[in-house]
Amino acid sequence: MPDPVLTLLKYLFLAVLYLFFMRVLRAVWVELREPKPAPLAPAPGPVPSSSNQPDARSAHPSPGERGPERLVVVAPADHKGSEFALSDEVTVGRAGGCGVLLADDTFVSQLHARVFRRDGDIYVEDLGSTNGTYLNKKKVTAPVVVHKGDKIQFGRTTLEVRK
């Protein structure tokens, strides 16, 4: 095969090689544009801690108050949108003194769980409830860190962590 043809074919090879990368980049681009399938845990790092939060007890439900983090009811439908502010520590349950008072949900124990802050992270801990506490559909057996967008289920009530 004459040299010029070989040289031409070499250019053709390099062109197709870069075409391959164009296709790859396009595939990456298509994926980046798509919404993520599952809620992502934010990168590990200190969450800015906040100290002067409004008293959580007065926050049931009080749409006016916007703390840095809130617990928002997403299910059941008739309580959807109710909000609870997160202070340094709130208890969850059906008993009167609970910061997150879920008095109507009979599947919630009197003192069901607590949500607290430590070193800038927010944790949820089950306090020996009858029906359990679930973080993103996984049973909470020890204090676990919750992030923005996580869903916590107490009894039949599901709350989402929002900022």
Added chain:
Amino acid sequence: MTRAPARRRTELGLIFLVVILTGGLYALAGFGKAGDLPADMGPFLGIIFALLLVGHVAMRRLAPNADPILLPTAGLLNGIGYVFIARLSTHEARLQAVWTAVGMAAFVATLALVRRARDLERYRYTFAFLGIGLLLLPLVPGVGENINGARLWVHLGSLNFQPGEIAKLALAVFFSSALVERADLLSKATRRVGRFLVLDPRYLAPILAAWGLSLVIFLAENDLGSSFLFFALFIGLLWVSTGRTYYLGLGAGLFAIGSYLALNVIGHAQSRVQAWLNPWAHPSTSGYQIIQGEFAIAAGGLFGEGPGQSNASHIPEASTDLIFAVIADELGLMGAAAMLFAYLLMVGTGLRIAVRCERQFEKLLATGLSLILGVQTFVIVGGVTRLIPLTGVTLPFVSYGGSSLVANYILLAVLLRISHDTETPRPTDQIPELYGTGAASL
């Protein structure tokens, strides 16, 4: 879930392109070298297509939601590497073909065996002992073998193997799981020394022990490239798991001390550095390889001399350490840049998989595996282009060498497994619906 078929379709399309590219390059190299089509053109095309198809079918069955670009990109690198090995030595090419098949088998086996990446976390000490055992193996008399001043090889009968390649992966698993367990302890200073709060060294001890031991082994085996890779992996994972930048400073300091010691203790290291700083001091002995590599890269120019048309085969270790110089010679800057582009894409994809992970262990493991790929490429390409001293590590997927190829295919399979885990929506039926499904009032 609707993304799975789309991803696999993308993958298949890219695989077709890879087959066309590799086949075309093989034909071009044949014309360039012998003036005729290679005699085994048909079987060659059939075999690479079959191998990639096996990988693709395994992906469809075992990890349908995983990333679509990693397998074709690795296949492309593997294919281009094979063409250049075949162009340099028919004997090595035959072995490399067998190893490619073994590598693909290892890829499928890994995907089939590791059904969830998180399961690896439980076997952390198994992996630690496996890794260190594999590292020690070449030092065992009768089994180990010295090749080119480095004691890295194990021979069983006529089969030579470099267990260090697999050890890297095992230790990456161990580091990731051990660091996940201790990340909190390692990111907060608790011990007071003078005016400063420093980390409590107790928590670091098991990791430091593993790291120190493997570093000593690497140095005893004279494998400088791998010890650097290992060190970078360790520091990188510490940094990522704790989010503390001072680990990078600590790493730089330790690296400086280590290189100072290595330079004064290991003659091998000293000659490597001299050949790097001034190869022209001994142009026909210690500097010969680097000088020939540089000539080859320079001769390539922008578009290269054409596949099979250069006289690159006289470069020492052309098919392993200096294969990047051969590629730069025959495909020029454009071809060499394309290779680097492929590595960048693979490392970038690996890190993207890590970012999307929800669990720390998978996140760290994906980061570690991407680091292995990236640092190894940097060490060898940097060495060939004289950015850093040349040490003999392989160019992933491209260089001639069975152990490296198999290890890299396993690495790829683990990355894809993590990607599949992350992209698969978690089953929502883990909790029994408490009482019916109705929207009863609270």
